[in-house]
Amino acid sequence: MTSTRNGPTTHGGDVGPTATDTGVSTGGGATSARKGSAEVKSPLLSWKLAAGVVGVLLLLVLSLLTGVYDIFGGDGGAEMFQITRVPRTIALVLSGAAMAMCGLVMQLLTQNRFVEPTTTGTTEWAGLGLMLTVIVYPDASILARMIGAIIAAFIGTLVFFLFLRRVSLKSSLIVPIIGIMLGAVVGAISTFVAVQADMLQSLGIWFAGSFTSILRGQYEILWVVVIVVIAVFIAADRFTVAGLGKEVATNVGLNYNQVILIGTILVAIATGVVTVVVGSLPFLGLIVPNIVSMIRGDDLRSNLPWVCLLGIAIVTICDLIGRVIIMPFELPVSVILGVVGAAVFVGLLLRQRKRG
Template sequence: MGVLLVAALLAASLFTGVYDIIHAEDGWEMFGKTRVPRTIALVLAGAAMAMSGLVMQLLTQNRFVEPTTTGTTEWAGLGLLLTMFLIPGASVFTRMIGAVISAFVGTMIFFLFLRRVSLRSSLVVPIIGIMLGAVVSAVSTFFALQTDMLQSLTIWFAGNFTSVFEGQWEVLWIVLVVLAIVWVFADCLTVAGLGEDIATNVGLNYNQIMILGTGLIAVASGVVTVVIGQLPFLGLIVPNIVSLFRGDDLRSNLPWVVLVGIAVVTVCDLFARTVIAPFEVPVSVVLGIVGAVVFVALILRGRKRNG
């Protein structure tokens, strides 16, 4: 039933838009060059960010973290900006490499900080991540101002699927490789999520799994940032919804997380396309509003349960 529902949403995405693909002379050509790539991008981006949130929450043992609450997306944006400055004619793949390297470094800095500092409240972790992301974003904005790239930075961080068309989105297929690797190492990542002591006692190389998980998060976040931009709170909403019903086993939850992630981003994109048609609201705005409400609801739920 879930697959059928998502398939219906994707079909609605294919036939939603201002351009009349049925009666226009070049309608089906536009359908193949814009609508199909956009819908595939919805699937891959939704799956990537939902999966990244799930893995990050397991590794940090915290329900409130995901790439946009730990600064990972901001680090990816900084790497993208530096790549564009150093290599003005950089291809999409080259920009992706720069974003991935920067996201990996930033995420490792966040994880190392968590390992060295004892935190009493789980809510402090995303607050620190948001503060770190704000600092990195400030550095990116200052650098963009100095190099006359502020407009490009604004476009990149306003997550939107309008820029997805034939020839610009194909690097998103890398997400499928990331998902396959997560599936293979799902049990190891689940055990690592129980803590370093338990993982070491059962014979798991904790540091290697942490580096692997960080690398997978960096690749997924970097690719989505380059092609789509920022998709806030998606990795926070989806894993928490799934874990409420299915617990914390990564292997059994991964298909559901991917499916719900695709559904959430598709619904938000459809709303963004139709709410002020023929104009379009950035999907990041819709996700930001929905994610903020869910974030507050999770905080209140946790306080009520602990109280």
């Protein structure tokens, strides 16, 4: 069995991916590193997926019913339900699915299990873009802030890929270390600019991922990530083949650099929108794809529904914990995600070291 840098693997006897007139299909070549041999792709729709959908729906119902305000007996309970609970739950769905999906795409494109927006500096770049937009245009609308964050996230992700191409040693640990270092530098720049502009408190609020302030009229821009998810699903086979490496992708007729550019744009859009509306959701894109890949393999198209579902479930559970652990106050969801994500990250590192 041969592998390409911690990424998806191909079995020695399999037929490689083939190019078609309409795109690139993975055929039998892109198989899981953990399965070890070519398998028939599992159908997108199955009873297991239906059970997962039901489980996530139950969590979302619980989210709608959890809170300090009595929506059943309190004055204006129905109005409060529509203004706060429904928008918050929709935001959980959209942001959880988007950030989990971003992690999966970035892990394929970089061929590294430890890569996601918060370990590549993408989130820090989005925050810097958001802050610069507010400094230049103090009365900027949420759409203008989103555009500024997306542009900065795109530039930052491109910078990360450029650094990656110039690093000769691309072990499983070197790649995220580069991203974390870049993120730390950008974060330091953001802090310096925030101090000079007297916006340090605003910067802290932006990076503290929380759904507390999600209200009707302030979250609707998150629906943009639905378009991103659809685009990722359409380009899923191309991303999967690109995950086999530039040489393999080029041999089957795939424009590797174009696919990298498309993936970067989609990740930047999703990260920028979520950062503006919710804030940072650390390690979510790291936890979810690794869990799904360990169970199902590395085919993006069949994994995408599961990645979105698990991302929604984890964000919702962490948000529920943050709401009830010190009720009537709330902990930001980023605090819970940070603790859980750090533990999973360390576990993955130890597992990688054990496997050699």
